[in-house]
Amino acid sequence: MVAPLLQAMFDGADGVLSTLPGAQLPWLDSWRRSELAALARDGLPDHHDEAWKYTALRALAQRRYVVGRGDGVDVDVDLAGIALPAHEGPRLVFVNGCFRADLSRLNRLPAGLEIDTLANALRRNPEPLRFVLARASEAPRDAFARLNAAFAADGMVLRVAPDARIEAPVELLLLGAPTAEPRAWHTRNLIELGDGAHLSVVERHAAVAANATLGTAVADIHVHANAELDWLLLQESSPDSVLMRRNHLRLDAAAVLRLHALELGGALVRHELSAELRGDAARLETRGAFMPTGRQHIDTWLDIRHAARDTASDALWRGIADQRGRGAFTGRITVDPGADGTDASLSNKNLLLSANAEIDTRPVLEIYADEVKAAHGATVGQLDERSLFYLQSRGIPLPEARRMLTAAFCRAVLESIHDPALRTLADGVLAARQLAS
């Protein structure tokens, strides 16, 4: 029996596939169709699948979403409170997966920075994308990555020329908007930094207004030798929405990627990040906080592979679950044979603020090299009673004392954001969330 979720997508497929950008390209069209065929064969992952052990899809499987471009994409959008304040740099806005030129700013790009939408790129000059998109077909992927491969209609294609140092951050806003019927959207992003290039990206998921969309976003990020990417992710999707994100990172020699993430929104959210440190001395830093409350379910899944010598990865993640919120964290680190000099550390500390909240965490280390430094730790606990009492004894009311301590718990995650404007933005998003809960 095919899950209603998938059946609805298959039913809509014929009408949609022929209208997608690049539908006239035989290699792309056949790839999309073969992804759908694989999806029909394999279905949705269930709890027997290790990677989905803590995230049940039973309820989602029963829902139907309409695919293809539809209502909701042309709504009025007020970017105040969503876009970076006083920001003059490049910005791309997608509403329910559709590009909104009227809200975006792609003129006067700095030298060395090339940005286009995926739809445009497929129309104008598809050949360079062939290789990049094909690479995704090599990566192991599940139902949502396949849905994305089949249906992604648009996205961002970004390249930084070798040695270009781009000062202003690039803003990528992926917004959900209400629709008459539940609707699915799929976005595909490609980021490539040439040798020695520098870039910072703010990726923000937010809601124009409450919506019950299902979104998938898949990104390929390739950081070439000696290049540096700073990436700030703020995920504040609508409380009824479902969001499945997958990011493939590849780091060449001495490349650096720093990710700072706040996972706050959505009803059911999963963030998969698989990284390959394939050049010597590549360095990956990931820091994030996930904060499920209400009945939210937020799953973070890291898969970091050290495939070259003297590579370093540092993952520091904090989970805070309140009410009936559920968090899941998997941090897998693999050190390949020969990847000597690897320095890998993984820490996931979690706070449960309510008796009904739950967080499952599992660090997994697989080491096949000899000269390796690896440390990992995961804890689940409650707010420290002594600290709470200390604050209260000075006159601070209990709810405020709890807020202060939970904010402090998250602060370590945001401390290492270099750009003061982005640090302020992230602090503000965190504070606003805390006041709301």
Place this chain on the structure above:
Amino acid sequence: MLKIENLHARVAGKEILKGLSLEIKAGEVHAVMGPNGAGKSTLGNVLAGRAGYEVTAGSVQFDGADLLALAPEERAAAGVFLAFQYPVEIPGVNNTYFLRAAFNAQRKARGDQELDSMQFLKLVREKLKVMDLSPELLNRAVNEGFSGGEKKRNEIFQMALLEPRLAVLDETDSGLDIDALKQVAAGVNAQRSPERGFLVITHYQRLLDYIEPDFVHVLAQGRIVESGDKSLALKLEEHGYAWLKERPQAVGA
């Protein structure tokens, strides 16, 4: 100001205070001394309202109101301050931010105007001088990386800032060398006033050389077994707490 009557309290199911009575009037400094396990710290924690300290009988009146009915933050706003024996390190919470939050929360609870950050910093600088604390400590996390002496001085500095009506000092002398002890005592003495009461809880007489109490009480097995003036502290110093056991139990304590 503070009237404790027949107070019984349990911690983890074990009765620690067994009928403690004590009255403190405004302007008075009372010292409570006693051996380990007598219930000294329990008394401080019960007064401040710490969870897990269960009052099973008796009453505590503060300015005529039932102190035990109030949440810890309400007691603070009413004017009760506990200087902790072990001040808590709170990583990630900036000291200045914490102090201002506490200061303004108390003012708000009392219906007073809150201070903005400029006004507050000015006040903090004045009070810092009194305790001879480095302004640099304000930029750190609460008590994090403070030496033992700095932590205790920080407690007294908070007291100076929050200006409570009743200050309870829980073994503020423990772990201090003589210089730090003198500094802490000087800070306390600077805040003695006709409107303010002090309850100084200590194991050793030494602190009372520098903070001269008006009354000294001996706490043993959960009750006040002896009360007197400061000479009682000297007697304890000379004979030790064992001396209490050799005497018949004080009557009516």
